[in-house]
Amino acid sequence: MRVLVTGMGGELGTRVAQVLEERDDIDEIVGVDFVPPRRRLRRSEFHRIDPLERERLADFVTTLAPDAVVHVGVYEPYARLDPRGAQQYTEACTVTALGAAARAGKLRRIVVRSGVEIYGRGRGRAAVPDEHAAAAPTTAFGHSCLQVEAIASAVGRAQHAPVTAVRLAPVVGSHVPSPLGRLLRLPLVPVPALADPAFALVSPEDASRALVAALGRDHDGPLNVVGPGAASPWQAVRLGGRVPFPVLAAGWQVAYRMVELAGAPIPSHVAELLAKGRAADGARALEVLGLGRLRSTLEICVELFEWATVTHIRASQAAA
Amino acid sequence: MGDRHPHPRVASRRVTPTSVGSLTFGLDDDRVSPPERPVSALRRRLDGRYPRDPFGLDPHLQDLVSPLFGLIARVEVEGGDHIPARGPGLLVSNRGLGLMEPAVLGITVRRERGRRLRIVGTPDMPVLGDALRALGGIPAYPDDVAALLRAGHLAAVPLGPTWLRTGVGTPPLELVLAATGFPVLPVAVAPGGPLGLPVRPWRVKVGEAIVTPGDPDDPLEAAELAEAARAGVRDLLRAHFPPG
Numbered sequence A: 001m002r003v004l005v006t007g008m009g010g011e012l013g014t015r016v017a018q019v020l021e022e023r024d025d026i027d028e029i030v031g032v033d034f035v036p037p038r039r040r041l042r043r044s045e046f047h048r049i050d051p052l053e054r055e056r057l058a059d060f061v062t063t064l065a066p067d068a069v070v071h072v073g074v075y076e077p078y079a080r081l082d083p084r085g086a087q088q089y090t091e092a093c094t095v096t097a098l099g100a101a102a103r104a105g106k107l108r109r110i111v112v113r114s115g116v117e118i119y120g121r122g123r124g125r126a127a128v129p130d131e132h133a134a135a136a137p138t139t140a141f142g143h144s145c146l147q148v149e150a151i152a153s154a155v156g157r158a159q160h161a162p163v164t165a166v167r168l169a170p171v172v173g174s175h176v177p178s179p180l181g182r183l184l185r186l187p188l189v190p191v192p193a194l195a196d197p198a199f200a201l202v203s204p205e206d207a208s209r210a211l212v213a214a215l216g217r218d219h220d221g222p223l224n225v226v227g228p229g230a231a232s233p234w235q236a237v238r239l240g241g242r243v244p245f246p247v248l249a250a251g252w253q254v255a256y257r258m259v260e261l262a263g264a265p266i267p268s269h270v271a272e273l274l275a276k277g278r279a280a281d282g283a284r285a286l287e288v289l290g291l292g293r294l295r296s297t298l299e300i301c302v303e304l305f306e307w308a309t310v311t312h313i314r315a316s317q318a319a320a
Numbered sequence B: 001m002g003d004r005h006p007h008p009r010v011a012s013r014r015v016t017p018t019s020v021g022s023l024t025f026g027l028d029d030d031r032v033s034p035p036e037r038p039v040s041a042l043r044r045r046l047d048g049r050y051p052r053d054p055f056g057l058d059p060h061l062q063d064l065v066s067p068l069f070g071l072i073a074r075v076e077v078e079g080g081d082h083i084p085a086r087g088p089g090l091l092v093s094n095r096g097l098g099l100m101e102p103a104v105l106g107i108t109v110r111r112e113r114g115r116r117l118r119i120v121g122t123p124d125m126p127v128l129g130d131a132l133r134a135l136g137g138i139p140a141y142p143d144d145v146a147a148l149l150r151a152g153h154l155a156a157v158p159l160g161p162t163w164l165r166t167g168v169g170t171p172p173l174e175l176v177l178a179a180t181g182f183p184v185l186p187v188a189v190a191p192g193g194p195l196g197l198p199v200r201p202w203r204v205k206v207g208e209a210i211v212t213p214g215d216p217d218d219p220l221e222a223a224e225l226a227e228a229a230r231a232g233v234r235d236l237l238r239a240h241f242p243p244g
Helices: A011-021 A054-064 A083-104 A140-159 A179-184 A204-215 A233-239 A251-261 A268-276 A283-289 A297-304 A315-319 B038-047 B059-072 B101-113 B128-134 B142-150 B173-178 B219-240
Strands: A002-006 A028-033 A044-048 A068-071 A109-115 A163-168 A188-192 A221-225 A243-247 B075-078 B089-093 B117-120 B154-158 B184-190 B202-206
Touching (some): A002 A011, A002 A054, A002 A083, A011 A044, A011 A204, A028 A054, A054 A083, A068 A083, A068 A204, A083 A140, A109 A140, A109 A204, A140 A268, A163 A204, A179 A268, A179 A297, A188 A233, A188 A268, A204 A221, A204 A283, A221 A283, A233 A243, A233 A297, A233 B038, B059 B101, B089 B101, B089 B142, B101 B117, B101 B154, B101 B202, B142 B154, B173 B219, B184 B219, B202 B219
Parallel strands (some): A002 A028, A028 A044, A163 A221, A188 A243, B075 B202, B089 B154, B089 B184
Antiparallel strands (some): B184 B202
16 A cells, blocks of 8 residues: 655654554555654655645655555644644645545545544533534634545545544644643743633644554544543643743733743634633544553643753763 | 534444543542542642543542532432442432532432532533533533543433422433433432521432433434433432422
8 A cells, every 4th residue: 555644744744654664554655744754764755845836746646646645734833834824734735635646546545634623612512522523613723624624525525535534632742843732831831810621632652543543444534532531721730840820811912922932822722722621532533443542631741841861971972 | 524424423332431541640530539638639739630531520629629518418318329330320310499409419429439420511601610610510511421421420410490399390301312321310309408408418319220222313212211210200209208
């Protein structure tokens, strides 16, 4: 099987490629992104193509003619790109890569990275929606996920290829560029003064395992992949030994500016998570994908603040 | 992904107890924890070393606050052994004003089984709603009730209010639909005094579980289950707490 991995330059895309490399039934792994992979890959082939160069990307994918696409080129605002850039790159990568793969005519499987932001947190919405809940996004990233799923679904329908939308909880880890992780690692973190809602996370290892496991199943539809348990903003901040700074009403506008200056801008979906929480029911994915034990949200929070000890070595040792 | 990917309304009736995970700091989101010294409890709060579940429950906070409810309401329980010692279950009870009944049911489940009870019907609003969620409440959304039961928890759903306590109210059909396939227990609650004042102990009678085959897409089965639960509560009230 020849698999195209879009967004291979991101933390998640690189991990997906690493997990794919362990599978014997995958003959060829080819990745594209506008930045190189974050780790050394043994048998994956990477091509640095900017998704905004639509013609180049389309030609490359059509020539490749993949049997399957794992579409990880869904860019979270303020992870590596600003919100407008993230939306543009996501749209360009989705339309071009999936469209070209369909035109090549060999496509028989599609897995797309989506997010639980797709459910939204409007009034009257369940706090822990399962896959049957209607998509009603209330943030820009949620709308991006909805658009990605809609395009993938249309391509899958035309190609008679099953499409699995893996709706991930916010992916947080010590090496993952994520706006939530960056915010929680500030020394002083703004938190809602009058609420402490629960949110769930998923580790990058489990997220990549889920995306690859979905490739091996013929499940046609969405699946929530969510780490067990939850944490709250106050709790996550204290677990890292940081200081929570309670913010009320209009004070948030000032807080947004301050954290942006500190290098951790807050996109709308993270602001919503802090104010209203975010979780989803991931039981079905465990059943369908056979994922076994997932890392819990509290474990992810604790690991976020753990850094390997820096060992200083003398120049003479280094030269030796 | 809409029409192309139809799947059952409720994904599965299989219980997948994953609500908290492995790192719990010695606390459980289903089992009540033993009392803790105030200093270590305070340190735990300040360090964030307590679990939360996705529904918003803060088990540590609940354990700290629950003894206060025990001081307000004394409770006498019959049939407590019908409450599942583990696994999911939906308690369907009568209610009058509806203010003290949730606390009384919570005390009953904690005392009889050492488990936590989630009260369905929390208002979905800022501040108050968040505080009640932390203590074990969830809004009356069928998806949340189904997810809670799939995670292996106990939940309580009240029948429609009967403020003069002249009978039993109507069952919440959508919520009972979410519980098809799980044990449903009728529960009768009688107040300790007029207007729920704690003159005498509150009295609680727990009936035997009603178990249905569990087709979540069959509205007839849900209606029958709801009616069976309502009749169960009515019979318990007539038999154990006759009016007058």
